[in-house]
Amino acid sequence: MLEIVDISVKFGGLVAVKNMNIKIEKGKIHSLIGPNGAGKTTLFNVITGVVKPINGKVIYKNKNLLDLKPEKIIYEGITRTFQNLQLFNFLNVYENIYTGIAYNFKGDIKQILSGESKKFDEEIKIKILEISELLGLKNRLSSYPSQLPYGVLKRIEIARAIVSEPELILFDEPAAGLNTQETSEIEDIFKLINKEKQITILLVEHDMSLVMKISDKITVMNFGEKIAEGTPDEIANNTQVIKVYLGETENA
């Protein structure tokens, strides 16, 4: 579905990603793990066009995504979430989720929200309600982000990412800052959107228990390079991976 081919990224003298190759298969949950600074987010930024690599290609539906402007990537059916929440504090939950499909209208967001846009129709409202129901947000739609707990805010971000019905979502540390209960909610949501909505997921996550439970495939990065790839079982038993993670614990 998405193929990262020989991607390298440099920031000044620092090689953040080196000759990375990853194949993400349609319908799967693929996780990208590795210690802090391994290059995971940089790779996400390459896929979404905000960081330009020094070489390589990102092939999606026979197109090189690197040829597209970042704002056009969403038209290809790819969305993402961010490590730090990027919700609009001046919009309520309904409106925040709405911004996930607003790009379809290429119009001014205020005009769209005020209902002036002709394309603001019942169909979209129904879709937002369906997604809110799915993610347990239905009774929060008129609240503003500042009134809500962090776990709920994370679910709003997910709702905004899936409301446009993408084929692929990139999740950047969705469980960061969540408690066990909230993480288990995220796990259920991921399974649901992967199986029921058939959305392929590329996940960057430090919560190993979550990664091991939901991934079909895991790629492990360290210092910008791929050091292992396989099923959760294969990764859990890979000596090089164990060494990297033990090293991290010892240095912590």
Ligand SMILES: Nc1ncnc2c1ncn2[C@@H]1O[C@H](COP(=O)(O)OP(=O)(O)OP(=O)(O)O)[C@@H](O)[C@H]1O
């Ligand atoms: N815009 C930038 N300018 C300079 N250096 C950067 C930039 N973005 C990332 N880096 C550096 O590139 C390396 C890879 O960073 P990246 O954020 O991709 O790692 P990561 O694996 O996502 O880490 P984490 O798990 O902590 O989020 C790090 O050394 C980081 O400091």
